[in-house]
Amino acid sequence: MASTAGVVVIGGGVVGCSVLYHLAKFGCTDALLLERDELTSGSTWHAAGGMHTINGDPNVAKLQKYTIDLYQEIEKLSGQSTGLHLTGGVMLAATEARFAWLKSLAAKGRYLGIEADIITPERAHELMPLLDPACFVGALHTWVDGHLDPSGTTHAYAQAARKLGARIERFTRVQELVQNPDRSWRVITNKGEILTEHVVNAGGLWAREVGGMVGRYHPVLAMEHMYLLTEDLPEVAAINARTGEEVLHALDFDGELYLRQERGGMLIGTYEKAGKPWSEDHTPWDFGHELLAPDLERIMPSLEVAFRHFPVFQKAGIKKVVNGPFTFAPDGNPLVGPVRGLPGYWCACGVMAGFSQGGGVGLALANWIIHGDPGFDVWAMDVARFGDWASKAYTNAKVRENYSRRFSIRFPNEELRAGRPLKTTPVYDRLKAQGAQFGAVAGLEVPLWYAPPGVTDTFSWNRSTDFDTIGEEVRAVRERVGLIETSGFAKYSVTGKGAAAWLDRLLTCRLPSPGRMTLAPMLKEDGRLIGDFTLANLGAEEFLLIGSGVAEDYHLRWFEQHLPGDESVRIAPHGAALAGLAIAGPRSRELLARVTREDVSAETFRFMDVRRMSIGMAPSVLVGRVSYTGDLGYELWCDATYQVHLLDTLMSAGEPLGIRLFGSRALNSLRLEKGYGSWAREYRPLYSPLEAGLDRFVALGKEASFIGKEGAAGEKASGGKLRLRVFVVEVDDADAIGDEPIWRDGAVSGWVTSGGFAHGSKLSVALGYVPKEVADEPDGWRIQILGRFFPARLQPQPLFDADGARLHG
Numbered sequence: 001m002a003s004t005a006g007v008v009v010i011g012g013g014v015v016g017c018s019v020l021y022h023l024a025k026f027g028c029t030d031a032l033l034l035e036r037d038e039l040t041s042g043s044t045w046h047a048a049g050g051m052h053t054i055n056g057d058p059n060v061a062k063l064q065k066y067t068i069d070l071y072q073e074i075e076k077l078s079g080q081s082t083g084l085h086l087t088g089g090v091m092l093a094a095t096e097a098r099f100a101w102l103k104s105l106a107a108k109g110r111y112l113g114i115e116a117d118i119i120t121p122e123r124a125h126e127l128m129p130l131l132d133p134a135c136f137v138g139a140l141h142t143w144v145d146g147h148l149d150p151s152g153t154t155h156a157y158a159q160a161a162r163k164l165g166a167r168i169e170r171f172t173r174v175q176e177l178v179q180n181p182d183r184s185w186r187v188i189t190n191k192g193e194i195l196t197e198h199v200v201n202a203g204g205l206w207a208r209e210v211g212g213m214v215g216r217y218h219p220v221l222a223m224e225h226m227y228l229l230t231e232d233l234p235e236v237a238a239i240n241a242r243t244g245e246e247v248l249h250a251l252d253f254d255g256e257l258y259l260r261q262e263r264g265g266m267l268i269g270t271y272e273k274a275g276k277p278w279s280e281d282h283t284p285w286d287f288g289h290e291l292l293a294p295d296l297e298r299i300m301p302s303l304e305v306a307f308r309h310f311p312v313f314q315k316a317g318i319k320k321v322v323n324g325p326f327t328f329a330p331d332g333n334p335l336v337g338p339v340r341g342l343p344g345y346w347c348a349c350g351v352m353a354g355f356s357q358g359g360g361v362g363l364a365l366a367n368w369i370i371h372g373d374p375g376f377d378v379w380a381m382d383v384a385r386f387g388d389w390a391s392k393a394y395t396n397a398k399v400r401e402n403y404s405r406r407f408s409i410r411f412p413n414e415e416l417r418a419g420r421p422l423k424t425t426p427v428y429d430r431l432k433a434q435g436a437q438f439g440a441v442a443g444l445e446v447p448l449w450y451a452p453p454g455v456t457d458t459f460s461w462n463r464s465t466d467f468d469t470i471g472e473e474v475r476a477v478r479e480r481v482g483l484i485e486t487s488g489f490a491k492y493s494v495t496g497k498g499a500a501a502w503l504d505r506l507l508t509c510r511l512p513s514p515g516r517m518t519l520a521p522m523l524k525e526d527g528r529l530i531g532d533f534t535l536a537n538l539g540a541e542e543f544l545l546i547g548s549g550v551a552e553d554y555h556l557r558w559f560e561q562h563l564p565g566d567e568s569v570r571i572a573p574h575g576a577a578l579a580g581l582a583i584a585g586p587r588s589r590e591l592l593a594r595v596t597r598e599d600v601s602a603e604t605f606r607f608m609d610v611r612r613m614s615i616g617m618a619p620s621v622l623v624g625r626v627s628y629t630g631d632l633g634y635e636l637w638c639d640a641t642y643q644v645h646l647l648d649t650l651m652s653a654g655e656p657l658g659i660r661l662f663g664s665r666a667l668n669s670l671r672l673e674k675g676y677g678s679w680a681r682e683y684r685p686l687y688s689p690l691e692a693g694l695d696r697f698v699a700l701g702k703e704a705s706f707i708g709k710e711g712a713a714g715e716k717a718s719g720g721k722l723r724l725r726v727f728v729v730e731v732d733d734a735d736a737i738g739d740e741p742i743w744r745d746g747a748v749s750g751w752v753t754s755g756g757f758a759h760g761s762k763l764s765v766a767l768g769y770v771p772k773e774v775a776d777e778p779d780g781w782r783i784q785i786l787g788r789f790f791p792a793r794l795q796p797q798p799l800f801d802a803d804g805a806r807l808h809g
């Protein structure tokens with residue numbers, strides 16, 4: 001065995017082989033895959049081999065489309081058949097709520113270039129005669145669905161990779177990983193040692209064990225999963241004879257079932273509600289090509305639905321039951337990318353749909369290793385979306401929930417219950433007593449809205465039980481003063497004698513002077529957005545950066561990758577230890593003046609000023625005059641031990657001013673009305689600051705050269721392709737929420753990034769990207785919400801405070 005390699009991929013399942021193939025394809029022929037047994041010795045060998053393009057997340061859908069398109073390429077190169085059967089499929093809805101979801105998927109498919117049609121149950125029956133149309137209200141017909149041979153596919157990747165120069169060593173188990181002081185890795189195996197620059201954990205069922213070798217817990221858990229193979233069925237033979245084709249794939253969400261033809265019979269699998277984890281603590285190293293004991297009792301409720309929805313199964317004989325384990329991350333998406341704090345160590349694990357997603361995972365990872373960037377927006381599967389808070393017990397609770405809900409609808413206002421509450425702030429109980437309904441952001445409970453007694457969320461695609469109350473919260477802010485808990489934002493202290501120079505190189509803005517703040521976009525090398533922050537200069541070589549809470553690990557990884565080798569800059573995340581409250585509204589200044597002896601008049605404490613002050617008895621509260629509501633407002637940051645005191649002080653001083661608590665749903669309504677974007681919606685690595693309307697914070701003329709400057713300058717010269725725009729939509733009972741297509745001249749022109757009802761202006765608003773050539777057209781827009789078309793008009797000025805008088809006054 002060779003003693004060196006450029007990249008070592010651990011694991012010869014479908015994912016590891018895809019990573020190896022893509023590495024070799026992009027020119028890294030010095031890549032070596034190590035497999036402890038034969039290839040496919042984890043989950044891969046017993047998979048049902050089904051694949052789909054459609055996915056609720058558009059970026060994952062793109063990746064799935066890429067994967068399926070890839071199969072012909074690897075077949076051709078390797079000479080190995082993948083056993084590809086592109087049958088097409090029907091996704092079935094037995095309820096109106098599910099049908100609404102399918103309609104929104106079909107609409108999304110339009111701008112993703114994925115062909116899918118909404119059809120009647122009768123048409124679905126014509127296409128897939130085994131179903132009973134009386135059980136369904138409608139369906140989605142997709143073209144690019146099918147199945148393949150799991151082993152053939154894995155070997156096709158492997159063979160294609162070998163042909164391009166990559167190496168594979170079977171029966172070679174990685175036992176230890178040791179990082180050298182120069183950051184290279186010693187990969188210690190049962191057959192000797194390999195020195196390499198990069199290690200990829202594609203360990204599948206053993207990903208946790210491989211993570212343990214570098215001292216990390218990766219949040220994955222295997223669940224048992226069953227499918228049945230029937231004896232040959234005359235009905236199947238009849239369909240084959242009549243159409244000359246195989247039976248179409250079917251996904252029956254309400255029955256939690258998937259079905260396809262397998263030889264002369266059918267394969268039927270289910271994601272049952274009572275899912276069972278497998279090997280919760282350790283995956284045995286001697287687990288190999290073996291199946292788990294079937295447990296038909298567990299899947300009986302789903303099978304009973306199958307008997308009704310597909311009557312042919314009532315008399316079908318069962319030939320075989322397959323029960324095997326495969327891994328899931330807490331949200332069901334893969335864990336891909338570089339792991340923070342471990343240079344050269346990469347993840348490609350938690351891939352629960354290896355045959356739909358494995359190609360995209362390999363593409364992203366190979367791009368990232370070779371070119372330093374995944375090449376597309378991988379936020380939904382980035383390993384950095386989970387921090388240390390995603391513990392083993394949390395993962396266990398969430399994976400069970402995810403498995404049981406795999407085919408369930410998640411409504412836009414639905415907060416999932418498992419693994420909560422995990423992290424809470426000191427004011428949690430007080431806010432709860434006031435009716436706070438919480439959601440979880442990176443494990444932390446954050447108030448969404450304050451429900452009157454006896455009212456809770458009714459899950460719906462349409463406006464729901466929270467609508468009127470959110471309206472009241474918004475009006476309290478616009479007319480008087482509101483208070484929101486903001487501890488969910490990420491906060492980082494940047495200190496040291498090199499801090500200013502480092503931030504100047506990392507961020508596109510001019511650094512604020514001491515006592516001032518600014519908005520601060522952060523770019524990748526190619527000039528696209530990788531972050532947007534508020535930067536406060538606290539003087540004496542100390543800065544505070546405030547950004548998206550869900551992206552804390554994602555941004556820390558970037559910061560740490562770019563720290564100078566010396567000790568001149570220190571970056572420290574505060575998490576919820578630095579607690580936040582914010583007040584906003586026309587009476588917020590009056591409120592602040594009541595709780596501090598400092599002069600907070602408009603002339604002395606200006607928009608974007610920041611200062612430490614005592615609030616009530618709490619010393620050294622950091623107060624910034626800035627507000628995401630777009631109104632006059634202040635953000636207050638204090639040591640968490642003072643947060644309860646701060647809340648009580650503000651609430652009692654605010655009582656005569658009509659203060660009201662508000663949550664993040666009201667904040668969303670307020671920021672939409674002002675046209676403010678947010679991270680992971682409007683601001684993502686897909687867009688340049690010019691396209692996102694953030695170019696005024698990109699100081700191309702500043703002395704320091706910053707990361708992405710060339711890209712941003714090039715974009716400015718070319719004008720980019722897209723523009724972020726605000727639309728007012730004439731809807732009835734459902735607002736846009738994100739990912740809806742924006743139509744113009746009978747074709748899809750762009751897509752919505754977020755939307756909702758702007759209660760202050762009493763208008764439905766959608767933010768979205770459209771081509772720059774038509775971006776200033778005032779009319780002629782339509783937005784497709786839940787499959788229906790609604791007229792929209794461009795809103796060039798903010799609906800609230802267009803001249804900034806309230807914000808700056």
Ligand SMILES: Cc1cc2nc3c(=O)[nH]c(=O)nc-3n(C[C@H](O)[C@H](O)[C@H](O)COP(=O)(O)OP(=O)(O)OC[C@H]3O[C@@H](n4cnc5c(N)ncnc54)[C@H](O)[C@@H]3O)c2cc1C
Nearest residue numbers: 011013015036042043044048049050174204205353354355
């Ligand atoms: C019953 C069932 C049905 C399924 N149906 C489908 C389906 O229809 N469609 C679909 O897309 N997906 C399906 N899946 C899921 C699919 O199998 C997985 O998504 C996929 O196999 C994951 O592949 P992987 O390469 O990540 O992991 P694995 O297949 O588990 O591969 C990991 C490999 O790493 C090796 N390894 C681990 N540690 C080491 C080490 N230290 N040294 C060397 N080698 C190591 C292992 O031996 C193994 O071969 C199904 C799974 C099951 C169980």
